Amino acid sequence: MAHKQMTPDEVRKRLENNENLSIIDVREDDEVAEGIIPGAAHIPLGELHLRLNEINQGEEHIMVCRSGGRSGKATDFLLSKGFKVKNMPGGMLEWDGKVER
Template structure:
């Protein structure tokens, strides 16, 4: 079973895994987040380090909950970020977007 944390509980410098689709990710994401869309996670799980604590984020928390559950069931350490990227933006946490655009959440 995975644990759900708030955006304020994500430690500074944490490994953030964004499981949204490509178009969502390019518009705005937590600064430094790694991107593996949820649908690709089963095929790309080996790209992740099982000894790292991953804070999994999506738009609102649904996809990240599924991803965290999938990861934990396979021996990885994953936390679901409640409220997702929307909550991250509202909390004024560091964000970035492709091309230097103003980050936004779709």
């Protein structure tokens, strides 16, 4: 399934312009401990189906993981549930913006 995407560069530029983006990081706890995009929510992929109530259906979300694979699965899953989501291909491997630890 082809889904909408937003490159790491586009995400970084929009954050630097103080745009209010909803970013959801679906990596595991130990990966997130190494750094997460500031302001991103953390919902591991395996918990996503249990935590849909934490995701605002009226807002667009950008899904992030290490390389774009798991976030692609998360994007497909959330699209199937009626959410507005985009995948960030390249994931944190290609992220060169700020991170929080």
